[in-house]
Amino acid sequence: MAAMDAEADPSSSLASSSRPTPPAYRIFLGDTEGALKLFHAQCASLPDSFQPPLPELLKISGDDTDKKRRAAGDGAVPGPERAVQKMASGHLQGVGWVIAIARKDATIDVVLPPAADAPREVPASPQQALLLVSITHDKMKPGLQRWVGLAVGPEGIYACTSAGNFIYASLSSDATSSSTRPKLQVSHVQRLELPEPLQSLVFHPASDPTHFLYGGEEIPLSLWHLQTALSPESRGNDGEEDDANGEGDHAAPNGEEKHSNGSNGTMNAKMRKRKRQAEARAKAKELMWGEVWRAKNLPNDSLSLPQRPNILSISILPSANPAASSNEISTPPPLTIVAGTRDGLVRIYEPASGVRKHTKEVRVVLPGQGALKLVTCSGTNEDEVVAADSAGKLYAVDVSDSGRVKYQWKDITGAITSAAPLPPPEYASGRSSESPLLFTTSFDRLLRLHTLPTSPSELVKGSHARGKNLYSAFTGGAGVVASVWDGVVPRVSAEDEAAAEGDGDESMRSRRNGGAHRGQGSDTEGSEGEGDEEEVWQAMQEVGQEDGKRRSGRIRDARKNSSGGEAVLNGAGEEGGEDDEAVKEAKSKRGKKGE
Numbered sequence: 001m002a003a004m005d006a007e008a009d010p011s012s013s014l015a016s017s018s019r020p021t022p023p024a025y026r027i028f029l030g031d032t033e034g035a036l037k038l039f040h041a042q043c044a045s046l047p048d049s050f051q052p053p054l055p056e057l058l059k060i061s062g063d064d065t066d067k068k069r070r071a072a073g074d075g076a077v078p079g080p081e082r083a084v085q086k087m088a089s090g091h092l093q094g095v096g097w098v099i100a101i102a103r104k105d106a107t108i109d110v111v112l113p114p115a116a117d118a119p120r121e122v123p124a125s126p127q128q129a130l131l132l133v134s135i136t137h138d139k140m141k142p143g144l145q146r147w148v149g150l151a152v153g154p155e156g157i158y159a160c161t162s163a164g165n166f167i168y169a170s171l172s173s174d175a176t177s178s179s180t181r182p183k184l185q186v187s188h189v190q191r192l193e194l195p196e197p198l199q200s201l202v203f204h205p206a207s208d209p210t211h212f213l214y215g216g217e218e219i220p221l222s223l224w225h226l227q228t229a230l231s232p233e234s235r236g237n238d239g240e241e242d243d244a245n246g247e248g249d250h251a252a253p254n255g256e257e258k259h260s261n262g263s264n265g266t267m268n269a270k271m272r273k274r275k276r277q278a279e280a281r282a283k284a285k286e287l288m289w290g291e292v293w294r295a296k297n298l299p300n301d302s303l304s305l306p307q308r309p310n311i312l313s314i315s316i317l318p319s320a321n322p323a324a325s326s327n328e329i330s331t332p333p334p335l336t337i338v339a340g341t342r343d344g345l346v347r348i349y350e351p352a353s354g355v356r357k358h359t360k361e362v363r364v365v366l367p368g369q370g371a372l373k374l375v376t377c378s379g380t381n382e383d384e385v386v387a388a389d390s391a392g393k394l395y396a397v398d399v400s401d402s403g404r405v406k407y408q409w410k411d412i413t414g415a416i417t418s419a420a421p422l423p424p425p426e427y428a429s430g431r432s433s434e435s436p437l438l439f440t441t442s443f444d445r446l447l448r449l450h451t452l453p454t455s456p457s458e459l460v461k462g463s464h465a466r467g468k469n470l471y472s473a474f475t476g477g478a479g480v481v482a483s484v485w486d487g488v489v490p491r492v493s494a495e496d497e498a499a500a501e502g503d504g505d506e507s508m509r510s511r512r513n514g515g516a517h518r519g520q521g522s523d524t525e526g527s528e529g530e531g532d533e534e535e536v537w538q539a540m541q542e543v544g545q546e547d548g549k550r551r552s553g554r555i556r557d558a559r560k561n562s563s564g565g566e567a568v569l570n571g572a573g574e575e576g577g578e579d580d581e582a583v584k585e586a587k588s589k590r591g592k593k594g595e
Helices: 002-008 010-017 064-071 226-230 236-245 261-266 269-285 494-512 523-562 580-594
Strands: 024-031 036-042 059-061 084-092 096-103 107-112 128-136 147-152 156-161 165-173 184-193 200-204 211-215 222-225 291-294 311-317 336-341 345-349 360-363 372-377 384-389 394-398 404-409 416-422 437-442 446-451 469-474 480-485
Touching (some): 024 084, 024 437, 084 480, 096 156, 128 165, 147 211, 184 226, 200 311, 211 311, 222 226, 336 372, 345 372, 372 416, 384 416, 437 480
Parallel strands (some): 059 128, 084 147, 147 200, 311 372
Antiparallel strands (some): 096 107, 107 128, 147 156, 156 165, 165 184, 200 211, 211 222, 222 291, 311 336, 336 345, 345 360, 372 384, 384 394, 394 404, 437 446, 446 469
16 A cells, blocks of 8 residues: 555655665666656665665756646646656766756756755755756657667767657757756757667767667668768768779779679670679668668578568677777777667677677577567676566576576566666775676566676576576656666765674574564574474375375275275275275165166
């Protein structure tokens, strides 16, 4: 009943959720009702009786639609027409760390979240996030198209829709604003038309990007240089080369010789077919302006039909040497790209190696049993990714040379919508760090915090190994579809560490004493209770054995009666017994049949 009340009115839990117990990760959430919430994911050693707080609903000040909605009495939640589809974070020059929220109604809200130590105007009142600017994509069709990519740059916002409408909105300070709070305005917008339909588009790096890559069910993976793609296309050199070559023979883009138009009349059908095939290959290899690499198409299937890429999600693994990243226009950066497909595969690409085909392929889900809707790095090493399918299963996949599913997590009933790897907390005592963590959201309206085993000894041997879920928390409202971590690693003080260890020792003693700390008996009584329990189990086993013998004896009696035997044995092997009446009844029936 308490959960239902919290779902009906998320603001009723503000008093309890607004006082988080440090240390905790600050994670901002966006749900299908368009609300922005703040969740404090506590990370220290937690007792068994720990109850995570509900997320706190953030009020967005400066939102005109919010004012109209409140004036009409529609409540504090925007509604499904302004559902959140994507969230991203980054630093804007002159403003600080902001959050970009891409909504279903073709708008992008750039908000300034409250600081961790921001004071409240009224005790137990909801915290506020300041709306800096709202960007509208005039070419997006709400309901028919969705946002597939979003990033925050130092001077603007990058975004792309499933129809391939890519925009860069440059932001500047609003000089006409009379408010003391910072306000922004859109100075100009740059557009780029990409192939459609797209399923996923990611930026590298996630904040202040230099490259982006996209893919879809029918669109192969493609890597682009961001600034070059947005700059005007230069064709001066190409025109000079065409003039120099004239109408004579010249080299095609694929290196094959291209003949003049005068020889087309003497070509037979076979030669014309070869020419068309060569032109098609050259066109496929030709990169667009700003494109630095494109994956090769998959080979045809057994029926000689082309295979689709079936890309649903894309992620970039952390590089072992980030300083080696190149900003050259024509050189792909040393990235390891992971793509999750509709047919349950994880494909690995390495553009810097010069190979257009995928270098590895790992089967995660059996064909027809689910699609990989989400892939992301685990944060433990560059050879492990986390993949989630459409059936609520979460896997840790080893993408090294072994290429296998290492383990998975249990007790997840809803499809995963977002995942954020978190580094382990820092301890003031200087003790060794714990394993990294993973925060996930799902359609079952639960928020989960998982552990990521780092050493082989922590992994259970066998194919049924599973990761651990530290705890789960209710969203207090609609399902969460996007999440953003503020990037601040919590620090555990010596006092918090000692208190957590004390709670852990107390819970361990309570389990050992069988509830003695709750006034249910001493250690001796607990041991006596364990002895009585063993006697009960032993007696139940003996009764079961006797029942089994009796059943087997009855089966033998029935077989002998059916064959006309006169001797009847009971369950103990003795003549006569409890089944005499049943035997007599069987004999009388046989006599009647003989007559």
